[in-house]
Amino acid sequence: MPGLQHTFADRVRRRWLCPLCHLPMNDPVQITTCGHRFCDTCLQEFLSEGVFECPEDKLALDYAKIYPDEDMHEEIINTKVRCSHWTDGCYWVDKVTRLQDHLRTCKYTPVQCPNDCSALLTRLRLDDHLEHECSRRQCKCEFCGMRMSWERMEHHEGSCPQESVYCENKCGARMLRRFLSNHTLNECAKRTVPCPHCGKQFLYDTLP
Numbered sequence: 001m002p003g004l005q006h007t008f009a010d011r012v013r014r015r016w017l018c019p020l021c022h023l024p025m026n027d028p029v030q031i032t033t034c035g036h037r038f039c040d041t042c043l044q045e046f047l048s049e050g051v052f053e054c055p056e057d058k059l060a061l062d063y064a065k066i067y068p069d070e071d072m073h074e075e076i077i078n079t080k081v082r083c084s085h086w087t088d089g090c091y092w093v094d095k096v097t098r099l100q101d102h103l104r105t106c107k108y109t110p111v112q113c114p115n116d117c118s119a120l121l122t123r124l125r126l127d128d129h130l131e132h133e134c135s136r137r138q139c140k141c142e143f144c145g146m147r148m149s150w151e152r153m154e155h156h157e158g159s160c161p162q163e164s165v166y167c168e169n170k171c172g173a174r175m176l177r178r179f180l181s182n183h184t185l186n187e188c189a190k191r192t193v194p195c196p197h198c199g200k201q202f203l204y205d206t207l208p
């Protein structure tokens, strides 16, 4: 990670800026021989290319002369920044050191739906999602009272044995779905039955 990419609420001092990434320094280190400072990672990356000189003045350097600058580190992390979601409307402002804690509870931080439906949403929208949208939300069948996920409910709807339905033969009878097959087979006036004489299928109520 290069320098800090936060949105600062306090004034950013010019001397905090890393000459390599031009951001306020993250874990600043100082080359004690020349006094130049850089982010730890920025300087490491620069030196990893095999040049052992200060990126600013090209003076030769050795690792023994590079020290963490604790004072500047303290100064920077005690500066106030805005929440990373301030453009979404979060008004939180506090020290850099408190930001991670805040983001864990910020209502604008996207979170996974606790039902594992794979939706990613802000805490602000989560309640609404769980109540109305989540494909794994629990709901209750209005006919049999069974609780199940919304996904299962889609299949259950239209087949619940406790739902009151009209006979599909349009005989006018209405009953719970669980009585329907017995009705259409044995009771319905509009069921088809074979004629006892010729064997052809007739509607029951047209037979003499």
Ligand SMILES: [Zn+2]
Residues within 6 Å of the ligand: 002, 003, 018, 019, 020, 021, 022, 023, 025, 026, 038, 039, 042
């Ligand atoms: Zn840097």
Ligand SMILES: [Zn+2]
Residues within 6 Å of the ligand: 031, 034, 035, 036, 054, 055, 056, 057, 058, 059
């Ligand atoms: Zn230097």
Ligand SMILES: [Zn+2]
Residues within 6 Å of the ligand: 083, 084, 085, 086, 090, 091, 092, 102, 103, 106, 107, 108
């Ligand atoms: Zn926030």
Ligand SMILES: [Zn+2]
Residues within 6 Å of the ligand: 113, 114, 115, 116, 117, 118, 119, 129, 130, 133, 134, 135, 136, 137
């Ligand atoms: Zn969900």
Ligand SMILES: [Zn+2]
Residues within 6 Å of the ligand: 141, 142, 143, 144, 145, 146, 156, 160, 161, 162
């Ligand atoms: Zn049901």
Ligand SMILES: [Zn+2]
Residues within 6 Å of the ligand: 167, 168, 169, 170, 171, 172, 173, 183, 184, 187, 188, 189, 190, 191
């Ligand atoms: Zn019927």
